[in-house]
Amino acid sequence: MKKLFLILTVALFALGTVNAFAQEAAAATEEAVEAVEDVAAIDAVAAETEVAGDTMHHVLMQKFLEGGWGWMLPVLLCLVLGLAVAIERILYLSLSSINTKKLIKAVEEALKNGGIDAAKEVCKNTRGPVASIYWQGLDRYHQGLDAVEKAVVSYGSVQTGQMEAGLSWIGLFIALAPMLGFMGTVVGMIGAFDAIQAAGDISPTLVAGGIKVALLTTLMGLIAAVILQIFYNYIISKIDSLVNTMEDASITLMDILTVYNKK
Numbered sequence: 001m002k003k004l005f006l007i008l009t010v011a012l013f014a015l016g017t018v019n020a021f022a023q024e025a026a027a028a029t030e031e032a033v034e035a036v037e038d039v040a041a042i043d044a045v046a047a048e049t050e051v052a053g054d055t056m057h058h059v060l061m062q063k064f065l066e067g068g069w070g071w072m073l074p075v076l077l078c079l080v081l082g083l084a085v086a087i088e089r090i091l092y093l094s095l096s097s098i099n100t101k102k103l104i105k106a107v108e109e110a111l112k113n114g115g116i117d118a119a120k121e122v123c124k125n126t127r128g129p130v131a132s133i134y135w136q137g138l139d140r141y142h143q144g145l146d147a148v149e150k151a152v153v154s155y156g157s158v159q160t161g162q163m164e165a166g167l168s169w170i171g172l173f174i175a176l177a178p179m180l181g182f183m184g185t186v187v188g189m190i191g192a193f194d195a196i197q198a199a200g201d202i203s204p205t206l207v208a209g210g211i212k213v214a215l216l217t218t219l220m221g222l223i224a225a226v227i228l229q230i231f232y233n234y235i236i237s238k239i240d241s242l243v244n245t246m247e248d249a250s251i252t253l254m255d256i257l258t259v260y261n262k263k
Contacts, residue, residue, distance in 0.1 A: 071184030071217040075177050079224035082173035085166045086231035093163060093238045098128040100249050104256075107134060111260050116141050129159035129242065130249045137253055148257060152250045159246065163239050167232070174228045181221020188214025 103126055110118040116138055123135035136155040140147045192211050 071180065071187070071213075072220055075180050075184075075217070075220045075224050078173040078177040078180065079227065082170050082177075082224070082228040083231065085169050085173075086228065086235060089166050089170075089235050090231075090238070093235065093242065096128045096163065096242060098126065098130065100130055100245055103131060103134070104249065104252055107138075107253075108256055111256065129156075129163070130246055132159060133246060133250060134253055137250075137257070141257060145254070145257060145261060149254060152253065156246055156250060160239070160243055163242060167235065170228055170232050170235070174225050174232060177224035177228070178218075178221040181218045181224075184217025184221075185214040188217065 103122075106122045106126075107119045110122045114121075120135055120138045123131045123138065133152055133155050137148045137152045140151045188211065192214070
């Protein structure tokens with residue numbers, strides 16, 4: 001439930017930013033129209049816009065509107081939702097990372113001074129998958145080292161699955177964003193050819209608008225896919241690092257309990 005709430009919060013925040021962005025552009029357009037009353041004023045405003053208003057903020061908004069809400073908005077939603085899931089995963093994995101060496105040392109000292117129960121208490125008060133695996137293993141110590149090993153392996157798989165939760169959605173948005181962009185491209189090209197057929201003339205100015213819209217939707221889809229792919233690869237590398245840490249810590253736990261069992 002907390003995971004879903006975090007994803008929805010990030011998504012709503014991003015959508016609110018986009019909405020404010022669109023309202024700002026619309027308000028600016030209305031003010032410009034109201035201020036322009038003759039041809040001389042139009043030329044003055046256009047010149048001022050070219051000099052001062054050609055910022056990345058306005059350029060992106062202009063291209064987004066030129067691409068058409070019908071195709072650009074679904075691609076933007078894929079980007080926003082994918083980023084929401086990716087940010088939630090990054091936060092979760094960041095909180096899962098701990099100083100494993102410090103935990104191992106604390107568990108060893110607890111075993112020496114207070115036994116299994118003290119070591120379990122240390123793991124219980126420590127966050128992260130490694131501490132959870134240690135607690136599961138220590139909880140089954142009285143069943144024998146074989147039971148401890150099985151518990152560590154099984155719960156390690158569970159923790160890995162929890163860390164990978166949501167990656168399938170990011171993969172879906174990575175694939176869906178360029179597909180929607182290409183679909184917009186196809187629709188735009190069909191519209192351009194329809195215009196040619198209706199006019200009976202192959203004029204560059206006649207088809208330029210449709211082709212431009214088609215290419216903008218493709219560009220938006222590719223940009224969204226590239227951004228999400230970067231986040232996806234970072235998350236995968238973070239998970240691989242945590243899994244390696246979990247495996248190494250699990251081996252260390254078995255060595256510690258083997259020594260403890262001989263005493």
